[in-house]
Amino acid sequence: MSDHEKSSNVVWHNATVTRERRETMNEHRGGLFWFTGLSGAGKSTLAHSVEESLHQQGYRTFVLDGDNVRHGLCADLSFSDDDRKENIRRVGHMSMLYVEAGIIVLTAFISPFRADRDNVRKIAGSDFHEIYCKASLETCEDRDVKGLYKRARAGEIPDFTGISSPYEEPEYADLTVDTESHLGDCRQEVFDYITKSTRNSDH
DSSP states (O other): OOTTOOOTTOOOOOOSSOHHHHHHHHTSOOEEEEEEOOTTSSHHHHHHHHHHHHHHTTOOEEEEEHHHHTTTTTTTOOSSHHHHHHHHHHHHHHHHHHHHTTOEEEEEOOOOOHHHHHHHHHHHGGGEEEEEEEOOHHHHHHHOTTSHHHHHHTTOSSSOBTTTBOOOOOSSOSEEEEOSSOHHHHHHHHHHHHHHHTOOTTO
16 A cells, blocks of 8 residues: 555544534635745745734634744655655645635645646645745845755755756746735735635625
8 A cells, every 4th residue: 555545444524513614604715825936935924924914804814834834744754856745745635624624724835846736736626726926036046035045056955946956837826926026015916816715605
């Protein structure tokens, strides 16, 4: 049996408190909003800023950040292509548990490979919204908020996206925001998109 093959002894348990009931209580629908882009493109900054705005308006939200997830759930994974694929697979399934709870999930992951993001879209279906934080490599490298590009250029970090490992831009992102300049305008654009996408028709 492969690592990811389900046992025939595992049966899905249907809860009596359904997603629909949770969403009615929340007065909004759940959804998975997947922020992708190069390191330094503003994914985490934007996701947390938008979450703050949503929270102030009474939305139930949670941000899954790439660095934070690797401290626990994915602490056993490296940055090889296979482990990056597994990292995104785990996050995709975990995100959908939150969505089933009626929560708006914002994820900030480089997730450099289209196939991996497409796999999450298959997991999440219509709940998946790909948000591309578009900024050039030059801009991201100039920012170098964590000093990672400098280390990657020095050969200290192997398989670093944009330097020694590719980033595959989304071909059909649900929303593309230009994060080259001030993120304030992007925040409002993403906020409007999320609130429209999660509007509960019953309210």
